[in-house]
Amino acid sequence: MYEWLGLPTAASAHAGDVDRIIVLVHWLMLVLFVGWSVFFAYVLVRFRRSAHPVALHRGLRGNWSTWVEGGVLAAEVVLLVFFAIPTWSARVDAIPPEQQSVVVRVVAEQFAWNVHYPGADRVFGRTALTLVSSDNPLGLDREDPAAKDDIATVNELHLPIDRPAIVYLSSKDVVHSFGLPQMRIKQDAIPGLVQPVWFTPTHTGQWEIVCSQLCGLGHYRMRGFYSIQSQAEFDDWIAQETAALAIP
Amino acid sequence: MFRKYLFSTDHKVIGLQYALTSLVFLLLGFILILLIRWQLAYPGAPVPVVGPWLGEANAPGGVILPEFYNQLAAMHGTIMVFLGVVPLAVGAFGNYVTPLQLGAPDMAFPRLNMASYWVYFTGGVIMLASFFVPGGAANSGWTSYPPLADIATSGQTWWLAGILLLSISSLLGSVNMITTIVQLRAPGLTWFRLPFFVWSQLVTAFLLLLAFPALQAAALLQGMDRLAGTSFFLPSGLVVSGRALSVAGGGSALLWQHLFWFLAHPEVYVLILPAMGIVAEVIANNTRKSLWGYRLMVYSIFVLGFLSFAVWAHHMFLTGMGTAVSAFFQATTLIISIPSVVVLSALVLSLYGGSIRFTVPMLFALAFLPMFGLGGLSGLPLGLAPSDIALHDTLYVVGHFHYLVAPGTIFALFAGIYYWYPKITGRMMNSTLGAIHFAGSLVCMNLIFMPMFIQGLGGVNRRLWDGGQQYAHAQELARLNIPMSHASWALALFQLFFIVNLFGSLKFGRRATTNPWHATTLEWTATDSPPLAHGNFATPPRVYRDAYEYSVPGAAADFTPQNEQAGS
Numbered sequence: 040m041y042e043w044l045g046l047p048t049a050a051s052a053h054a055g056d057v058d059r060i061i062v063l064v065h066w067l068m069l070v071l072f073v074g075w076s077v078f079f080a081y082v083l084v085r086f087r088r089s090a091h092p093v094a095l096h097r098g099l100r101g102n103w104s105t106w107v108e109g110g111v112l113a114a115e116v117v118l119l120v121f122f123a124i125p126t127w128s129a130r131v132d133a134i135p136p137e138q139q140s141v142v143v144r145v146v147a148e149q150f151a152w153n154v155h156y157p158g159a160d161r162v163f164g165r166t167a168l169t170l171v172s173s174d175n176p177l178g179l180d181r182e183d184p185a186a187k188d189d190i191a192t193v194n195e196l197h198l199p200i201d202r203p204a205i206v207y208l209s210s211k212d213v214v215h216s217f218g219l220p221q222m223r224i225k226q227d228a229i230p231g232l233v234q235p236v237w238f239t240p241t242h243t244g245q246w247e248i249v250c251s252q253l254c255g256l257g258h259y260r261m262r263g264f265y266s267i268q269s270q271a272e273f274d275d276w277i278a279q280e281t282a283a284l285a286i287p
Numbered sequence: 288m289f290r291k292y293l294f295s296t297d298h299k300v301i302g303l304q305y306a307l308t309s310l311v312f313l314l315l316g317f318i319l320i321l322l323i324r325w326q327l328a329y330p331g332a333p334v335p336v337v338g339p340w341l342g343e344a345n346a347p348g349g350v351i352l353p354e355f356y357n358q359l360a361a362m363h364g365t366i367m368v369f370l371g372v373v374p375l376a377v378g379a380f381g382n383y384v385t386p387l388q389l390g391a392p393d394m395a396f397p398r399l400n401m402a403s404y405w406v407y408f409t410g411g412v413i414m415l416a417s418f419f420v421p422g423g424a425a426n427s428g429w430t431s432y433p434p435l436a437d438i439a440t441s442g443q444t445w446w447l448a449g450i451l452l453l454s455i456s457s458l459l460g461s462v463n464m465i466t467t468i469v470q471l472r473a474p475g476l477t478w479f480r481l482p483f484f485v486w487s488q489l490v491t492a493f494l495l496l497l498a499f500p501a502l503q504a505a506a507l508l509q510g511m512d513r514l515a516g517t518s519f520f521l522p523s524g525l526v527v528s529g530r531a532l533s534v535a536g537g538g539s540a541l542l543w544q545h546l547f548w549f550l551a552h553p554e555v556y557v558l559i560l561p562a563m564g565i566v567a568e569v570i571a572n573n574t575r576k577s578l579w580g581y582r583l584m585v586y587s588i589f590v591l592g593f594l595s596f597a598v599w600a601h602h603m604f605l606t607g608m609g610t611a612v613s614a615f616f617q618a619t620t621l622i623i624s625i626p627s628v629v630v631l632s633a634l635v636l637s638l639y640g641g642s643i644r645f646t647v648p649m650l651f652a653l654a655f656l657p658m659f660g661l662g663g664l665s666g667l668p669l670g671l672a673p674s675d676i677a678l679h680d681t682l683y684v685v686g687h688f689h690y691l692v693a694p695g696t697i698f699a700l701f702a703g704i705y706y707w708y709p710k711i712t713g714r715m716m717n718s719t720l721g722a723i724h725f726a727g728s729l730v731c732m733n734l735i736f737m738p739m740f741i742q743g744l745g746g747v748n749r750r751l752w753d754g755g756q757q758y759a760h761a762q763e764l765a766r767l768n769i770p771m772s773h774a775s776w777a778l779a780l781f782q783l784f785f786i787v788n789l790f791g792s793l794k795f796g797r798r799a800t801t802n803p804w805h806a807t808t809l810e811w812t813a814t815d816s817p818p819l820a821h822g823n824f825a826t827p828p829r830v831y832r833d834a835y836e837y838s839v840p841g842a843a844a845d846f847t848p849q850n851e852q853a854g855s
């Protein structure tokens with residue numbers, strides 16, 4: 040079933056949990072649909088007017104349909120209690136400690152993803168509305184000591200493999216949605232709110248950030264890129280970007 | 288003349304006004320999607336034939352601009368839901384059929400009924416006019432999420448005005464419907480003798496009555512944000528296109544989503560329940576037997592109605608929802624699937640033991656069952672929050688609700704049109720044309736909507752001007768858009784058979800007897816085809832039995848009218 044569904048490459052630690060639920064639900068759908076269809080087809084043929092000219096006033100007796108409905112309910116309860124709620128809870132309650140994770144801010148705007156790394160001091164520099172300009176879409180205050188080593192990129196997110204990544208997500212203007220299909224991550228970026236979303240990449244690769252909420256005429260081209268790299272490659276990239284900061 | 292056809296208070300005339308207007312809107316909403324389907328199949332290529340008429344501002348050289356694409360998409364959804372399907376299901380069928388099935392001379396408040404139609408009509412005209420204001424029609428999706436909708440071009444203000452009027456119309460109509468069903472049942476027509484269609488209209492009316500005020504309030508608030516400088520939905524610190532937005536701020540963008548879905552989820556059941564009602568009528572009549580589990584079905588749609596107010600936030604799992612709240616909404620969403628399964632099972636089981644006539648209305652009603660089933664089943668992975676991470680905002684969602692509404696609800700509405708046409712006009716529709724219309728629509732709709740599941744599972748998003756072509760994971764899947772779009776144009780051709788049949792049968796249709804389907808309910812057994820203007824019944828009917836007394840052992844015919852006295 041998994042192969043048939045044609046989901047995007049699964050490349051994060053929790054992707055398997057999400058995919059398992061999708062597969063199980065589709066099994067349930069398949070069983071119900073095929074079961075109903077077989078009965079439906081049988082009834083249409085068996086009770087067509089020419090084969091069955093006089094209808095039974097009472098129709099079907101027995102209460103086995105109650106068993107079918109009970110079965111559906113039972114399957115749904117199992118899906119909910121043993122799969123959906125634990126998986127969701129792991130997503131939103133079990134956020135790993137920041138010390139062990141790569142922490143990034145992503146600020147969405149029409150129609151780009153601004154990525155903000157805190158740099159070596161692991162502290163995000165101050166940002167201010169008044170400082171926002173075309174060269175400084177985040178409004179980062181470079182005078183702030185904590186901001187000196189901060190790295191800002193547009194539409195380019197780099198993360199190391201096998202370490203939890205925490206993305207603090209927000210938006211400058213309208214509602215966007217931060218979609219990383221291969222990470223099985225999608226989270227609305229809502230102006231006025233900062234929301235954490237976390238995942239642990241398990242495969243290296245280069246993929247795309249997909250805006251998943253209608254955000255205006257450029258919604259279709261609000262595409263970013265993300266790379267999952269080995270720790271060494273990631274460190275190199277950070278070093279490169281940090282060195283670039285020194286050049287005014 | 289004006290009083291008879293235009294400003295009539297007769298529920299049948301008003302029902303027909305609703306029917307014609309909503310069919311025109313269905314056609315317009317369909318035409319918008321045909322343009323969208325061109326753009327999805329051949330992004331950036333000039334639209335053939337109609338391209339030059341679309342206007343330089345919308346489609347220079349016939350190429351649809353992203354701005355215009357968003358207008359088409361937003362207005363397709365708006366028109367189909369608010370101006371097409373709901374008015375046809377509730378305003379047309381509810382208005383025309385319910386009083387007849389109740390044995391009532393009219394709706395309880397005939398003037399309110401007329402007002403309801405004209406407010407609806409005005410709302411529709413405002414929606415259409417918005418295409419011609421600067422910046423064009425609303426372009427923030429039919430969901431109109433702020434801040435995008437708050438800062439959108441002036442078409443959005445028109446959209447809000449239109450929605451406000453449509454809400455008022457729905458409220459007037461629903462009060463009328465509830466009162467009519469409670470007060471105007473014929474003597475002897477006790478609650479559990481009501482045709483299932485009437486029950487479905489009753490629950491629908493309660494949903495409209497209780498859900499629309501939320502959207503009405505929300506539309507007023509958004510209108511004030513746009514016109515009066517308030518910030519209900521605008522948080523502080525917004526920067527749009529590099530400039531700080533000069534508004535007070537302090538509002539909440541999420542508040543709109545709650546208010547909107549508090550209406551829009553019950554609205555889904557407003558789309559579905561009347562469809563179930565029509566299908567139940569057609570199935571009972573064409574199987575020549577009573578419905579299986581009639582009371583169970585009635586209880587189920589009441590449960591559906593109540594629960595539909597407690598599931599709205601399953602549209603918002605990805606807005607930052609914690610475990611407890613998401614567990615609540617996942618649980619209610621799964622629970623609401625049970626009464627839906629019960630109703631659908633009851634309809635399928637009703638076929639067992641029947642003597643099935645494959646009339647045109649029956650073909651549509653039968654196809655409704657598996658198609659609606661697919662739509663319902665594909666809602667399951669969307670109702671579970673973790674699988675929604677992968678599927679939210681993809682074409683899987685579009686496939687899901689189109690299965691419910693297009694080969695689901697719209698098929699049921701077609702069934703209703705073919706079924707009640709002889710009552711309304713005194714003539715039968717042509718069944719050959721009807722069968723072609725049915726088969727073509729069924730095949731084409733599946734060719735359009737089934738590939739959406741494949742695209743959605745592959746991660747292709749909806750609402751993309753280029754169909755997602757620039758994304759690597761969508762490369763292969765976007766190619767499916769070409770056959771899908773061709774199927775949509777073929778679907779349009781098959782609708783011509785319906786249009787010709789609908790109007791041609793007025794003149795050339797075989798004359799219908801009063802009760803051509805040999806049905807049991809009052810609209811067939813107690814009144815002419817068409818029924819008397821103003822008053823419906825020459826003599827007020829009295830009811831002696833249940834709604835579906837088909838093939839009763841020992842009865843004279845295989846149907847016993849509700850108004851036939853025992854022993855007569």
